[in-house]
Amino acid sequence: MLTYALRRLLLAIPTLLLISLIIFLMVDLAPGSPMSEIPRSIPPEARQKMIEALGADQPVLVRYLLWLRQFFLIEPAYLIDGWFGTSLGGGAQRILSWQSRAPVFDVIGQRLGQTMTVIGAGYVIAVLIAVPIGVYSAYRHYSWFDQVGTFIAMIGYSVPTFFTGVLLIVIFAVNLGWFPSYYDTSLTVTDFATFKRQVWQMALPVTVLALFHAAEISRYTRSSMLDNLGQDYVRTARAKGLLEPQVVLKHALRNSLIPVVTVLALGMPSIFGGSIIVEQVFKVNGIGAALIGAIVANDLPMVQTLTFIFAVLIVVFNLVADLLYGMLDPRIRYE
Amino acid sequence: MQQGGDIGATRPVLDVRRLKTVFNLGSAEVHAVNDVSFHVRRGELLGVVGESGSGKSVTMMSLVGLLASPPAEVRGGEVLLDGIDILKLTPRALSDIRGARIGFVFQDPMTSLNPVLTVGDQLAEPLIRHKGMDRRRAAARAVELLEMVGIPDARARMSGYPHQFSGGMRQRVMIAIALACEPDLLIADEPTTALDVTIQAQIIDLMQDLRQKLGMAVIWITHDLGVVAEIADRVMVMYGGQVVEEAPVRDLFAAPRHPYTRALLRTVPALDGARLHRLNTIEGQPPILFEAPGACSFRHRCDHADAQCACVNPDCCKVAAARDATDDPKSGHFVACHHVPALPGAEARAVAVDA
Numbered sequence: 001m002l003t004y005a006l007r008r009l010l011l012a013i014p015t016l017l018l019i020s021l022i023i024f025l026m027v028d029l030a031p032g033s034p035m036s037e038i039p040r041s042i043p044p045e046a047r048q049k050m051i052e053a054l055g056a057d058q059p060v061l062v063r064y065l066l067w068l069r070q071f072f073l074i075e076p077a078y079l080i081d082g083w084f085g086t087s088l089g090g091g092a093q094r095i096l097s098w099q100s101r102a103p104v105f106d107v108i109g110q111r112l113g114q115t116m117t118v119i120g121a122g123y124v125i126a127v128l129i130a131v132p133i134g135v136y137s138a139y140r141h142y143s144w145f146d147q148v149g150t151f152i153a154m155i156g157y158s159v160p161t162f163f164t165g166v167l168l169i170v171i172f173a174v175n176l177g178w179f180p181s182y183y184d185t186s187l188t189v190t191d192f193a194t195f196k197r198q199v200w201q202m203a204l205p206v207t208v209l210a211l212f213h214a215a216e217i218s219r220y221t222r223s224s225m226l227d228n229l230g231q232d233y234v235r236t237a238r239a240k241g242l243l244e245p246q247v248v249l250k251h252a253l254r255n256s257l258i259p260v261v262t263v264l265a266l267g268m269p270s271i272f273g274g275s276i277i278v279e280q281v282f283k284v285n286g287i288g289a290a291l292i293g294a295i296v297a298n299d300l301p302m303v304q305t306l307t308f309i310f311a312v313l314i315v316v317f318n319l320v321a322d323l324l325y326g327m328l329d330p331r332i333r334y335e
Numbered sequence: 336m337q338q339g340g341d342i343g344a345t346r347p348v349l350d351v352r353r354l355k356t357v358f359n360l361g362s363a364e365v366h367a368v369n370d371v372s373f374h375v376r377r378g379e380l381l382g383v384v385g386e387s388g389s390g391k392s393v394t395m396m397s398l399v400g401l402l403a404s405p406p407a408e409v410r411g412g413e414v415l416l417d418g419i420d421i422l423k424l425t426p427r428a429l430s431d432i433r434g435a436r437i438g439f440v441f442q443d444p445m446t447s448l449n450p451v452l453t454v455g456d457q458l459a460e461p462l463i464r465h466k467g468m469d470r471r472r473a474a475a476r477a478v479e480l481l482e483m484v485g486i487p488d489a490r491a492r493m494s495g496y497p498h499q500f501s502g503g504m505r506q507r508v509m510i511a512i513a514l515a516c517e518p519d520l521l522i523a524d525e526p527t528t529a530l531d532v533t534i535q536a537q538i539i540d541l542m543q544d545l546r547q548k549l550g551m552a553v554i555w556i557t558h559d560l561g562v563v564a565e566i567a568d569r570v571m572v573m574y575g576g577q578v579v580e581e582a583p584v585r586d587l588f589a590a591p592r593h594p595y596t597r598a599l600l601r602t603v604p605a606l607d608g609a610r611l612h613r614l615n616t617i618e619g620q621p622p623i624l625f626e627a628p629g630a631c632s633f634r635h636r637c638d639h640a641d642a643q644c645a646c647v648n649p650d651c652c653k654v655a656a657a658r659d660a661t662d663d664p665k666s667g668h669f670v671a672c673h674h675v676p677a678l679p680g681a682e683a684r685a686v687a688v689d690a
Contacts, residue, residue, distance in 0.1 A: 232446040238401055239441075240461040240512060241434030243427070254451050330496040331450055 001333075005323060012315045019311045020071075024064045024304055032298040054098050056300075067304065070095045075105055099299040107290060107302065108309070114185055115286030118202055119275040122209025127264065130214040134221025135256075138229060139248055141222075149218065156215030165208045165281035172204060179203050182283035205282040209275075213267070220263050224256040231255070258328045265321035269313035347374035347415075347665070348519050348552045349398075354412035355627075356397040356576075359405060366624040367393045369576040370412070372651070374665060375520065375569075380546065380553040382567030382584065384560060384599065388621045390576035391556045395522050399437055400429050417519070435465035438513030438551075442525040444505035448497035454481075454508050455493030461515045480511040485541060503534035507541065514545060520552045527562065539566060560603050564588055569666075572596045575622055575632030577648075582668040583657045592654060592670045594637045631673070639674045649673050 033056075038047065051057050055066070075095065077088035094103040137146040156164075173181035180201045189195045228234065229252050237251040276288030283289075287306065294302035326332045356368035368390050375381040383391045396402045398414050399421070413420045421432060433439075441447045449457055458480060459473035468476065474493065481489035484507040497505055506526060513521055523542065527535040543566060546553055557563060563570055563584065570587045572580040572595065580593040591597045601615045619636040628648050634640035651671040 232441060232443060233449040235401060236439070236441065236447045236509070236512070237449070237460075238430070239399075239433055239439035241430045241432070241464055242460060243430060243464075246460075246464075251449050251452070255449070258451075329451060331498045 001323065001326060004326075005319065008319050008322070012319070016308075016312060016315060017068075020068065020304075020308050021064065023307045023311065024067065025060065027300055027304050027307070028060050028063075030298075054096070056098065067095060067301070071305065071308070078103075078105070095301050095305055097294070097299050097302045099294060099297040099302065104302050104305045108287065108306070111285060111287050111290045114183075114284055115272065115275055115279070115288065118183070118205050118282075118284050118286065119209060119271050119278070121202060122206045122278075123213055123267075123271055125206060125210040126213035126217055129210065130217035131221050131257075131260070133214070134218040134260075135225050135248065135253060137218065137222045138225030138256075141226060146222075149222075153215040153219050156211045157219070160277075161208050161212050162277050162281055164211060165205070165278060168204050168208060169281070183285075185285040205278050205284060208278055208281075213271075216267075217260065217264065220260050221256065224259050225252060228252045228255045254328075258325060261324050261328060262321045265317050265324055268317045268320075269310060272310060272313065347376050348417060349554075350374040350413075350415040350418075351394075351398065352413040352415070354394065354397065354414065355410040356393060356402070357408050357410050359408050363625055366627050367407075367576050368397060369624070369628055371573075371576070371578055372412075373571050373578060373581065375552045375554055377519070377552055378546070378550050379568045380555055380566055382563035382570040383554060383556045383573060384558065384563055384570060385573035386558065386599075386617075386621055388623075389573045391573050392524050393576075394573070395524060395554060395556060398522075399433050400426060401433070401439075431465070434461040434513075434518075435516045436519050438516070438518035438521045440506070440509050440513045440521065440523040440526045443529045444502055444509050445529065447509055448505055450497055453494050453496055454500065457497075458493075458508065458512055458515060461512060465516045476515075477511075480515055481508070483514075483545070484508070484511045486511075502530055503537060506530060506534075506538055510538075510541065510545070514549065514551075517549060518551060520554065521546075522554045522556075524556045525558070526555070528558065535562075542566075560600065572599070575628060576624055577628065577632065577671065578651050578669070579633065579671045580669065581651070583666070586655070586657060586668050590655075590668075592668065592675050593633075593672050594639055594674070595633050598636075631671075639672075641673075643673050647673070 033051075038050070048057075055063065058066075070093065074089060074092045077090075077092070078094060081087055081089050095105065096102070097104050097107055100107065133149055137149045140146055169181045172178045181204075183201050183205060184197075187194060187198055187201070189198050229248075231252075234247060234252050237247045242251075272287055275284075275286060276291060278284070279286045279288035280292060291303065291306045293299075294306065351374065352372050353370045354368055354372070355366075355370060358365040358367055371390070371394050373381070383395075385391050393402065393407075397407060397409050409422060412422070414422050416432065416436065421429060424432070448454070455474060455477050458477040459468075459470065462468045462473040462476055463470065466473075466476075478489050478493060481492065486492055486504060486507055492500075497508070500508065506529075510526075513523075526542070527538050530538060539562060542553070542555075555563070555567065567584045570582060570584050571578055572587075572593065574595050580587065580591070580596045587596065588600070591600055595617075598615075598617045602617060604614055617636055622632050622635070624632065630646055630648055631637070631640070631644040632648075634644040637644070649671045651669045653667045654670050654675050655668040657666045657668065
């Protein structure tokens with residue numbers, strides 16, 4: 001399995017290189033200039049100097065190779081420096097945001113926590129409610145519980161998050177005033193009062209995300225569970241006299257979760273992508289907001305780096321899904 | 336055959352009386368089991384034959400609540416296990432009996448074992464559930480069981496997964512699971528149908544061997560009349576969810592009386608002699624019973640059918656005593672047909688049997 005994982009990772013390198021080139025070229029093709037946000041009163045010579053200082057006047061291929069070197073060699077060196085206090089980076093030029101002149105990875109580091117807290121909580125809660133609902137829906141399929149679940153799942157899956165987000169804000173923040181309508185990034189949890197505020201401000205975005213993902217995951221779980229409950233080995237488990245919880249949770253669920261876990265792993269990268277909208281709606285200052293801000297400001301290094309990170313996540317989680325599949329299903333062995 | 340002489344003396348382990356099972360499909364009902372009565376005694380092997388769709392498996396599954404309900408519904412009858420009606424038990428109490436006092440072996444060993452659990456784990460489950468063993472003792476007993484069913488290197492194979500076993504070996508594992516708690520009754524639903532012929536013979540030998548060793552009753556469902564002739568003590572022929580003929584194995588093969596049984600026996604190709612003609616078949620399909628049968632369900636495929644067959648469903652009556660005459664009123668040759676006395680040849684044979 002280890003050799004398999006290593007081989008897959010090695011094979012991923014050319015794929016990722018190609019993806020990075022395509023991303024770089026496509027983002028570069030987009031019209032606009034890093035100076036578009038700079039006031040018009042600044043004379044053209046000064047503009048030109050600023051562009052040169054950013055390295056934005058270099059040919060695209062040069063910038064690409066420089067970016068590759070920065071992304072794969074220099075940034076990891078700084079990362080290690082940050083962890084262990086070494087000085088591998090040696091003052092080499094990092095990937096700088098054209099917008100803020102700060103290293104892109106510092107910005108990402110600041111934003112990641114917000115995204116992980118809100119989006120991660122949404123996904124975890126989605127899984128925690130979706131799997132039991134899916135199992136029970138399948139176990140009592142066509143019951144009223146299943147019918148209601150199907151209806152809610154259909155709504156949750158088909159109504160976009162920007163709509164449910166705004167709807168929840170209107171109902172619970174504006175009309176009822178139970179929750180704040182936006183997410184205060186500057187809040188730090190120090191005591192119970194701030195913890196409560198944090199939970200309160202997370203409630204709406206997490207609910208929106210959880211509803212959306214739970215709808216999807218519960219459907220997968222239900223259909224997978226239905227497949228397995230009809231299998232011969234479930235009848236064997238009952239013929240052994242096992243009690244229903246054991247039949248359902250040990251025999252059927254274990255098999256049913258194999259495809260579900262795969263879907264969950266494959267869905268991880270899209271959490272980050274999907275978070276863009278929710279972060280916009282609730283003003284969460286996370287990765288998604290950073291990406292939107294960078295696009296608006298023509299901050300090419302930021303856009304290229306973030307997009308490439310999403311690509312890396314997709315490749316990595318594809319591998320994770322495959323490895324998990326191999327771990328859960330003894331019939332699959334990666335040699 | 337092995338135990339033909341003394342079976343009459345022991346009382347039935349399982350006595351099924353007028354069992355009725357219906358599949359309620361909402362818009363329609365399918366009467367899959369109609370007033371089926373039979374019994375099986377300790378140490379006896381009852382063969383159950385009939386073509387696909389005749390209600391063999393459904394009958395056995397509905398005895399112990401293994402059919403999904405809904406749609407399946409047991410509408411009536413009694414299932415006496417050592418004199419206690421298990422149809423009246425709660426689902427929980429019924430699950431105490433499944434696997435402990437009644438073991439099951441199913442047709443397809445490829446799909447009957449859970450692919451993600453080890454063989455040892457699956458074998459230990461009934462021991463932990465019914466015998467109250469802890470994991471370690473259950474595992475030790477599981478090794479013994481695997482050895483009993485002839486799996487070489489049993490200890491090492493405990494941690495193997497079903498896909499690492501061949502079809503025949505998986506069926507041995509299934510048998511070990513079924514026998515784990517030393518049940519009084521083993522129900523084997525076409526246990527050899529999915530296996531190739533040499534493996535079939537091995538499994539049949541193994542089952543015969545274990546039956547003698549453990550002295551349990553066996554109900555063996557099969558299409559294969561050759562297997563039945565070889566291993567059964569008594570044979571029950573089912574058609575349209577009903578028992579149409581039931582007799583000790585030698586009586587049935589020597590003097591089959593029901594037109595359906597005769598037709599079934601004619602379909603067995605002879606191994607000797609020239610292959611002069613096409614294989615015999617029974618024309619048509621078994622009926623799907625959307626209502627409880629009010630007439631003989633075989634009449635559309637029967638040469639002897641007349642007006643009476645179309646309006647009265649024949650009862651299963653005793654037409655002759657068993658040739659191994661016993662005092663047991665339950666033994667004998669039972670047939671459900673209006674035309675038994677009139678059937679050509681039956682008279683002469685019946686006289687010979689009675690004499």
